[in-house]
Amino acid sequence: MNAPAPEAHRRSVVVTGGGAAGYFAAIACAEANPRCAVTLYEATAHPLAKVRVSGGGRCNVTHACFEPRALIERYPRGARELLGPFHRFGPRETVAWFADRGVELKTESDGRVFPTTDNSGTIVACLQAAAARAGVRVVTQRGVTAARRAAAGFAVELNGGETIAASRLLLATGGNRGSAGLTIAAAFGHTIVPPVPSLFTFHIADDRLRGLEGVVAPEATAAVAGTRWRAGGPVLVTHWGLSGPAILRLSAWAARDLHAVDYRFGLTINWAGAATVPALAEQLSAERSAHPRRQVATANPLGLPARLWERLVAAAGVPAEAAWASVSNAALRALAAAVGTSELAVTGKSMNKEEFVTCGGVALPEVDFATMESSRCPGLHFAGEVLDVDGVTGGFNFQAAWTTGWHAGRAMARE
Numbered sequence: 001m002n003a004p005a006p007e008a009h010r011r012s013v014v015v016t017g018g019g020a021a022g023y024f025a026a027i028a029c030a031e032a033n034p035r036c037a038v039t040l041y042e043a044t045a046h047p048l049a050k051v052r053v054s055g056g057g058r059c060n061v062t063h064a065c066f067e068p069r070a071l072i073e074r075y076p077r078g079a080r081e082l083l084g085p086f087h088r089f090g091p092r093e094t095v096a097w098f099a100d101r102g103v104e105l106k107t108e109s110d111g112r113v114f115p116t117t118d119n120s121g122t123i124v125a126c127l128q129a130a131a132a133r134a135g136v137r138v139v140t141q142r143g144v145t146a147a148r149r150a151a152a153g154f155a156v157e158l159n160g161g162e163t164i165a166a167s168r169l170l171l172a173t174g175g176n177r178g179s180a181g182l183t184i185a186a187a188f189g190h191t192i193v194p195p196v197p198s199l200f201t202f203h204i205a206d207d208r209l210r211g212l213e214g215v216v217a218p219e220a221t222a223a224v225a226g227t228r229w230r231a232g233g234p235v236l237v238t239h240w241g242l243s244g245p246a247i248l249r250l251s252a253w254a255a256r257d258l259h260a261v262d263y264r265f266g267l268t269i270n271w272a273g274a275a276t277v278p279a280l281a282e283q284l285s286a287e288r289s290a291h292p293r294r295q296v297a298t299a300n301p302l303g304l305p306a307r308l309w310e311r312l313v314a315a316a317g318v319p320a321e322a323a324w325a326s327v328s329n330a331a332l333r334a335l336a337a338a339v340g341t342s343e344l345a346v347t348g349k350s351m352n353k354e355e356f357v358t359c360g361g362v363a364l365p366e367v368d369f370a371t372m373e374s375s376r377c378p379g380l381h382f383a384g385e386v387l388d389v390d391g392v393t394g395g396f397n398f399q400a401a402w403t404t405g406w407h408a409g410r411a412m413a414r415e
Contacts, residue, residue, distance in 0.1 A: 010037040013412050014156050014166035016144035016181060018042025020051055021384025021401035021408075022172035023127045028409025030134035036413055038136045041158065043143025043173075043180070048124045054398070055112075059120035061098065062091045062402070063395040064107040074396045076198070076253045077359050078389030081369045082400065089406045091399055101126050112395050144173075147184050153379050168379050168412040170372075172405065175358035175385035182386065185362050188377040193388045195360030196259040198252045202267065203348035204241035208315050212237040215305045219273040222246045225266030225343070229254035235269065237308075240350060242267075248393040251349070255359045255390075263349045269342040271312065272302050281336035288332065292325035299324065302339060312338045357397050361388040371411035372404050381408040 013036045015026045022040055030038045040047075054060055065071045068086035072079035095105050095113065103126045104116045115122040131138060146157040153167040173181030175195045186192050215237045222242075223230035229250060236244035251258065258265060272280060280302070287294075287301040297320045300309040314320065316335035318327060327335070362382055366375050374380040383404040391397045 011167040017172035018047030021405040024405030025409035033413035060395040191363035195358040198255040200349040201243035221270040277340040288324040372408035
């Protein structure tokens with residue numbers, strides 16, 4: 001690598017936001033062009049905080065989905081815009097990037113990718129070491145509060161009153177409603193799509209769920225009643241309602257609609273996955289014919305968790321001690337409906353702490369996704385959740401951060 005140019009002759013690149021996207025962009029810029037003096041400003045004392053807590057402290061780095069057209073199907077917002085960038089830097093390149101810096105990753109059965117250490121500190125340490133090697137200056141507890149055009153590029157204001165000069169400015173401050181990055185982008189003429197939560201769990205108070213905390217239906221389907229929104233996968237019963245991959249995915253796709261109704265809506269759960277109620281009724285009828293003397297509450301032909309099955313049997317009005325032979329056709333259809341179309345009332349939400357994500361941010365038509373540069377203000381770039389981009393759970397939001405950060409950093413490095 002060439003020696004860095006003298007400070008006075010180096011172009012100044014300012015990155016605001018010390019999360020995954022900001023770090024990755026700063027590293028990409030500094031590695032691509034040692035003549036860039038790259039400074040990353042983080043408003044808090046804890047950069048990469050979200051990386052540390054993600055995946056239960058293991059850090060779900062990416063997802064083993066290596067075909068860009070399949071990958072973009074995991075993004076409720078930003079899919080079309082990310083297709084080109086994923087062709088140039090996607091999950092395969094992410095795995096190679098970390099491997100080149102001494103971090104071995106592993107793929108779990110559901111496609112999620114983690115460090116083999118199962119410790120998010122491995123990823124944090126890698127990013128911090130890569131930034132240090134590349135010459136990135138990291139300044140914590142100093143946030144960027146405003147920016148304006150200047151002769152040399154930008155005049156960037158920091159909290160505390162200091163103003164610094166920058167040739168290029170990257171906003172990677174996340175998508176929270178109070179994000180300074182969104183305020184700065186709006187000041188430069190960008191349209192801001194109002195941020196709302198994505199990836200959250202559902203509050204449900206229903207006797208059918210009470211006492212089932214910790215029970216998982218491994219192949220369920222969840223749907224917002226009266227809409228096209230539905231998602232499949234494991235559903236977890238919690239103390240406050242429902243969670244699990246299917247619920248989180250559903251919350252992501254329906255994020256704006258659920259915000260509009262203040263998170264009060266009807267939810268339909270098919271505990272048996274995609275099977276229709278008539279198909280379920282046929283399975284139950286076959287069980288009745290094959291094992292008429294077996295007790296319904298203990299003879300579960302659908303492979304559901306035992307406690308959940310018992311609760312659904314009760315909800316269908318079938319006595320706990322009843323044998324299959326005593327179940328009428330009407331009761332059998334009621335049991336099939338209880339399994340396949342459980343209607344639940346959602347009364348609120350809780351953020352999934354490990355996966356805190358918002359949809360909303362800088363409007364995508366105003367950004368060049370080849371360079372992540374603003375179409376309204378040359379020299380201004382974006383990366384990560386400050387954009388109106390978000391993915392479902394499973395490592396997809398981190399992949400969007402790595403991808404947009406890499407493209408922004410490389411673009412800012414160009415003379």
